[in-house]
Amino acid sequence: MQKRLLVIGICAVLVAVAYLAPAAMNMLFDAFDFALGWAGPFVVVTLVSALVGMLFIMAFPHVSSQNGIKAVKDRIKYNLLAIRLFQDDLGVVFRSTGKTLSWNFAYLGLNMLPMVVLAAPFMVVWFQLNALYAFQPLRAGAEQVIVVELHHSVVPSEVEIAPVEGVLISHRVNIADPEEPRIILRVTPSSDGAHDLVFRHAGAVVSKTMEVGTHPQRLARLTTATPLAKFAEAKDPIVYFGDPVLPGDSFLQTITIDYPVRPLGFMGGGEISIMIWFVVVSMAVGFGLKGLFGVEI
Numbered sequence: 001m002q003k004r005l006l007v008i009g010i011c012a013v014l015v016a017v018a019y020l021a022p023a024a025m026n027m028l029f030d031a032f033d034f035a036l037g038w039a040g041p042f043v044v045v046t047l048v049s050a051l052v053g054m055l056f057i058m059a060f061p062h063v064s065s066q067n068g069i070k071a072v073k074d075r076i077k078y079n080l081l082a083i084r085l086f087q088d089d090l091g092v093v094f095r096s097t098g099k100t101l102s103w104n105f106a107y108l109g110l111n112m113l114p115m116v117v118l119a120a121p122f123m124v125v126w127f128q129l130n131a132l133y134a135f136q137p138l139r140a141g142a143e144q145v146i147v148v149e150l151h152h153s154v155v156p157s158e159v160e161i162a163p164v165e166g167v168l169i170s171h172r173v174n175i176a177d178p179e180e181p182r183i184i185l186r187v188t189p190s191s192d193g194a195h196d197l198v199f200r201h202a203g204a205v206v207s208k209t210m211e212v213g214t215h216p217q218r219l220a221r222l223t224t225a226t227p228l229a230k231f232a233e234a235k236d237p238i239v240y241f242g243d244p245v246l247p248g249d250s251f252l253q254t255i256t257i258d259y260p261v262r263p264l265g266f267m268g269g270g271e272i273s274i275m276i277w278f279v280v281v282s283m284a285v286g287f288g289l290k291g292l293f294g295v296e297i
Contacts, residue, residue, distance in 0.1 A: 003062040011059075011121050018124045022241055026218070029128040029241075033217060041133035042265030042277075049278045052125055053285030056118060060286075061295050064114040069296040072110060075103045111297075126278055131241040134271045135219045135259035137211035140189050143170075144210075146197070148183040149254040154201060156181050159251070162198040166191040167210065199252050206252040208243065211259075218242055224254040 018025045036044045079096040086092040138144055150156060156174035161183075163169075171186035189195060192213030199206045208223045220242020224230050227245055246252065261270030267277060290297055 007059045007062045008117055011117050014124060015120045018127075018241075025124065025128065026131075026241055029132060030217060033132055040265075041262060042267075045129055045133060045264065045274055045277055046281055048125065048129065049281035050285045052122065052278075053282035054289060056122075056282060057286040057289045057293055057295055059118060060114055060297065061293070063117045064296075065110055066296045068110050069107070072103050072107045073296070076100055076107065079103065122282075126275055127241050129274050129278065130271050131218045131220060133262055133264065134269070134274055135221060136262040137214050137216065137219065138189060138257075138259065140192050140212055143186060143188045145258065146185040146187060146210075147254075147256040148185065148199065148252060149256075150181040150183070151249070151251050151253055152179055152181065154181055154251045156183050158201060159183060160200040161185070162200065164195050164197060164210075166193060166212075167195050167197075197255070199255075201251040204251050206246060206250060206255075208255045208257065210257055219259055221259055222254055222256050225250045226253060230254065 032044060032048060036047060079100040082096040083093050083100070086096075148159075150159065156176055161169065161172070166189060168188045168190060169185055170188060171184075173184040175182045175184065187210075189210065189212040194214055194216070195210045195212060196207050197210055206223075211219060218241070222230060223243040223246060225246035225248050261268065261273075263269040264273045264277065267273040287297065289295075
């Protein structure tokens with residue numbers, strides 16, 4: 001029980017630090033990138049995923065009922081064996097099939113707690129890898145659409161956009177929706193560099209850097225005042241680890257720059273590729289080591 005509480009406590013602390021002090025979590029993953037970034041995103045994501053898989057298999061037995069999982073798996077095996085041995089006896093087949101399905105539900109139930117406990121730290125790692133390796137800067141000369149979502153009390157036409165050297169704002173559309181007012185910009189950067197887009201309203205100022213042909217360590221499509229809401233909407237699962245979060249009452253709620261995805265080895269790149277490779281590698285390492293650590297999964 002003490003080890004179970006310890007593992008749950010460590011997971012809770014990691015999530016709390018990521019939520020309350022994202023800069024501290026950023027420093028840890030920036031160190032990984034500083035030490036190994038020269039090898040490329042694919043290598044770093046692979047190594048971090050393998051490390052997470054090893055930590056997962058070490059933590060799993062302390063937040064799961066190992067005896068219960070073993071017993072349920074044995075029950076499933078016995079019923080599957082009965083189906084094979086007595087396949088000509090429909091009564092035995094139907095009863096064993098029903099029991100197999102029932103024990104499978106029990107097996108899923110026994111894995112629910114450890115998966116819930118360990119999923120949150122998994123998500124934090126995924127968010128960090130996204131912030132570091134999911135996207136790449138824009139290209140000079142490529143037209144870009146920028147979406148600016150405003151607080152419901154703000155009139156879009158009253159928001160001032162400062163001129164940006166090296167960036168042509170060719171078109172602006174103000175959408176005065178009472179519930180979701182927004183501004184749509186069509187811009188074309190003409191030179192490489194970190195260009196600051198500055199928005200002003202009633203004395204308040206919000207800015208977002210548009211990276212063009214640069215090499216920033218972190219890159220976020222969104223700067224937002226509602227990161228959890230955007231994550232729930234599947235708009236962007238970076239949440240806290242790209243740009244700082246805006247105040248909740250900010251006149252500007254979200255700025256979206258649609259950065260292109262960054263390739264990930266043989267995969268297409270972007271958030272989904274990182275997630276798939278992260279899960280594949282971490283699970284492969286975890287299952288590969290379960291015999292060595294004597295863990296029932």
